Amino acid sequence: MGKQKPPKPIDLARKPRGFPDKREGLIHAEQTMIERVTSVYRKWGFEGLDTGAFEFADALGKFLPDQDRPNAGVFALRDDDEQWMSLRYDLTAPLARFAAENWQTLAKPYRRYAAGPVWRNEKPGPGRFREFLQCDADTVGAAGAHADAEMIAMAAEAMRAAGAEDGEFAIRVNTRRLLNAVLEGVGATEETVRLTILRALDKLDKFGTSGVADLLGAGRMDESGDFTKGAGLDAASVKRVLAFAEAGRATRGETIEALGQAVGTGDDAKSGLAELEAISIALAALGTPEADVKFDPSIVRGLEYYTGPVFEAELLKETKDEDGNTVRIGSVGGGGRYDDLVARFTGEKIPATGFSVGISRLAAAFSISGEIDELNGPVVVLNMDRDNPAIALQLATELRQAGIRAEAYMGSSGMRPQMKYADRRRAPAVIMVGTDELEKGVVTIKDLKEGARQAAAIESNQEYREARPGQLEAPRGDMIARVREIVEAEG
């Protein structure tokens, strides 16, 4: 009945949340970060592997779409032949699939790095996307703490390669075996209770001791009044879990000692402590600075497939967001040992361990703090002579032939808009050739960065215009050399 209004065209130009548009600056920051991290992986002897965006849903593991409704968490669709396919949610599951498929032909252990986008169908938020970049290294087919220690050492080196200095990051390490020992110690046999306890532990840094105590016991009320049911442990058990969670000490040796007190003498406790001990010794041999790696009993990580050591890379360095507020970036990567993942395909138990870096967060952190250079735009040749616009094309071509990024202004706007354009493009310089220059056989070159510096001291607009800061006139034959000086001086 009601008149159907056609949708306004601009209302169709909407971007789905969590799928970021990336412009020059961000692209450059992320590519730089991928290069830095993968160069560390390559240096340690890992080889590249790139797999497709989609995997068959059943190859991705527990997320089997049930009939019509693919599970939340992944993006899934049905192929022509009715098979469910899912966009990969990490780079580990495709690796497990690839390793299983090609196991016979691979040199074992298989050491592989990979970088690329992954997709998760979850609620996005600041710093949380539905499409984001990961950069992984994994060793498939190597049991034992040395392979884990190597991952941890490499994670620390990757953080340093990314730009983190002493004390600006920490790799925090724990092992599932100790967590199992604690669960056993408080008699948590029921799966839901075990998971609730682990999730509570994981939130120690977020909610603090009392918040975690609530989650371990009856439950916790958040500030919006929403209530989260707890694990229902009695007071003595809560105390025992907390004692474990807070056993972190200044050095790894002291932490192992404190954990020994908190965790008892069961099989899991003994093997877990031995695992940390072995990792610590290996790290010393690998030359990893002691302060880079801490043992932290509150590290839990994903609940699904980790079987031994788990670790997390945390950026401690403080950065500022666009509004100038201080932001703690927090976790920028993680990993661990997953001995059962490849076995899903092969039946044979194949040990594996790996580490994953969240590229976007790292790039954001180091881009904001100036660790990654901002890119200059092209040199812009202004279109001054409307009777003979081809001169701008010719000059731009000469610059490009000399290997300088350059473009001729496309259009016939006045000079002021053309200057504004060059400014907005972050051009290092503009070239001006009008009738004056043509007659004299020269070009006018304006160094925009130098001009801006000089302009800071100029008060009035009229003076600013007359001063023509940063500008020089050069013989036509010297254009390339002079422009090159300007471009190279500004990186």
Add this chain to the structure above:
RNA sequence: GCAGCCUUAGCUCAGUUGGUUAGAGCGCCGGUUUGUGGAGCCGGAGGUCCUUGGUUCGAAACCAAGAGGCUGUACCA
């Protein structure tokens, strides 16, 4: 998913008890005796006031539902 808050120009926001053609700042575009980016001067574009339905003589304003956003929380292989 659950809870709270929010939605007026590109952005940040005004908008009287419900009353004509809905405003500002910034930004944007163009010009400034066809030659100069920032802060000068002149001009300009840009809004079905998120959507739909209801109340009313009359709705940007009141009510309901929906959509979108923010924050917290849950989940996060």
